[in-house]
Amino acid sequence: MMISSAFRKEMSQTEIGKTINYCYQCGTCAGICPAFRVNSNYNPRRLVEDILLGFKDKLLNDKNIWLCTTCHLCLEVCPQGVLVSEMLFDLRHMAVAIGNIPENIREEGVRVFNTGLNLPNNPAIARRRTKMGLKENLMTPNVEVIQTILKEVGFPKLIEKLPEEGGNE
Numbered sequence: 001m002m003i004s005s006a007f008r009k010e011m012s013q014t015e016i017g018k019t020i021n022y023c024y025q026c027g028t029c030a031g032i033c034p035a036f037r038v039n040s041n042y043n044p045r046r047l048v049e050d051i052l053l054g055f056k057d058k059l060l061n062d063k064n065i066w067l068c069t070t071c072h073l074c075l076e077v078c079p080q081g082v083l084v085s086e087m088l089f090d091l092r093h094m095a096v097a098i099g100n101i102p103e104n105i106r107e108e109g110v111r112v113f114n115t116g117l118n119l120p121n122n123p124a125i126a127r128r129r130t131k132m133g134l135k136e137n138l139m140t141p142n143v144e145v146i147q148t149i150l151k152e153v154g155f156p157k158l159i160e161k162l163p164e165e166g167g168n169e
Ligand code: SF4
Pocket: 022, 023, 024, 025, 026, 027, 028, 029, 030, 044, 045, 048, 077, 078, 079, 080, 081, 082, 084
């Protein structure tokens, strides 16, 4: 892989992305990251480093960019104000634009489009909810409204396998 400043410059076009230029690779983000704690293959400091080195293709094909829980703890602790998790959203958007979506994420997207929920109501979840003193089932969202919004932003085309027009599959 060739080191290049091109991707760093591309990322720096936005208010979020330009914060990357202040990263000095201290690793504080990795130290607090819950995703790193359970999976050492996932390391936000290393993802930022890959942007700095210009490894765009590697990043847009890296399943790790989908492992961030978006807890935003890294934003809270970064001494340099680098918007790490926000930048990961940008990377995901770029990956989706070229059709790089992990199958489980694609399936989740299809589920949200069809039901308005990213987790289906099922007996296992109902049991856990009851145990926690919650109503057995999640409320039923207004799928029609959700689909209207998702179609407006071009979601079916991005996620593929979904109809451009019409209701549930
Ligand atoms: S905490 Fe901030 S400065 Fe330190 S490695 Fe992470 S992004 Fe870079």
